[in-house]
Amino acid sequence: MRFDLVTIFPEFFTGPLDFGVLRRARERGLVEVQTMDLRSFTYDRHRTVDDRPYGGGEGMVLKAEPIFAAVESLALPAKGERTGDRVLLLSAQGRPFTQAVAQELAALDRVVLLCGRYEGVDERVSELLCDGEISIGDYVLSGGEIGAAVIVDAVVRLLPGVLGNPDSARYESFGAAERHDGAKVDGVPRSTYGSGGLLDYPHYTRPESFRGVSVPELLSGGDHDAIRRWRRRKSLEKTLRNRPELLAVADLSPEDQSVLAELRRAAEPVPE
Template sequence: MLKIDVLTIFPEFFTEVFDFGIIRRAKLAEIVEINIHDIRKFTTDKHRVVDDRPFGGGDGMILKCEPIFAAIENLVGKREDYSDGTKVILLSPQGRVFKQSAAKEFAENAKHIVLICGRYEGVDERVNEALVTDEISIGDYVLSGGEPAAIVLVDAITRLLPQALGSETSAENDSFSDGLLDCPHYTRPADFRGMLVPEVLLNGNHAEIEKWRKEKALEKTRLNREDLLK
């Protein structure tokens, strides 16, 4: 059975969404187990704060790393402790585009999938650097958060699991907009478990910050979406 855990700050978004059709049948048949987790429950302050302003300035808020680290480590341990078949997926516009081949890969090889739903301007990059095995986007557009993307992945992967469609050949006949990706983002604390925010974002020199961001955006685009540079 494939286990899927979804991390979100809006657990209500998923109320009943997985209680219909193929996913419901797969759950009842114990082909897949789906759990929704509220990231706020992994905070340690009385106000359950999950976001903060970005280092270096800029619009929007960034999801903090502490509660996400706590949630992931509670579910699957630290990165070096991940068991075979564990996939921690960050849902982000900066990720590689999700395609049918990726859905097939996860359905065939994953035993435990954790989906991190981004929000606001993004997620502190240290989550990506230290915890994430795959950074996934569902297309070249921006949503208010990763929750719709999580639903897409759960649906696409679940229907490819053995027996989920009732026929082994049902999925075999399935069919299948410019610019750079965003740069990495960081927020408080500046030092988390020895992982430091790049010094350039702390020095207040906006010209240097802008230059760094452009360089990192190009680097991430080359890494994840080289086709955008052609």
């Protein structure tokens, strides 16, 4: 897979993409990331990438011409004719970036991310060049670069061969939800194989006791089914507490439903 990151600050990416999983994935040729300096696609003496907004108001707006020139230099199919390629604009007004969107992007051959700055980007970029706008959250950043780094990171770890264990990403928070069809994987009901859209369970490592808090005994007991049930319960508990809206779309087995009912009862205020 390949990412092309269009930015006025190409140096920004030298840090975030050069560590850990991302670095190894690049070194092993599993992903290629190219940064494109928007100023290289300007043709005036001052290498102008921005201009004042029509209609007045604060700030500057990134011009359409250099962005079109940068993307057109990649010779991708035109908007509307792309299959394995996407051109996406980072924008607080965009479609929310979630693990499901990361999975969609991981299935593509090439993703071009356009990083806005200032007050934003001339609207014709979105209208005529992009396949969509994408937001990394409901807040306003100063530029699209941090968002682009977030997207590259989240997508790359889903690419085949990037994580040591190909199932790791399924067991994490928001892991792919499977339909509860009664099927079993490794003898475990499929809906409990992977997180099924829930938040992750707690993890512990040595020392066994730290500042008066011990690792739950069951985790050292070797009873794999008890450990699986404990982890699932903790996932449900945390999702109910921190992100209850995820439960509506999570893949829940009858066992999950009864644990959840129990957790909800326990959370109800005791009548006087």
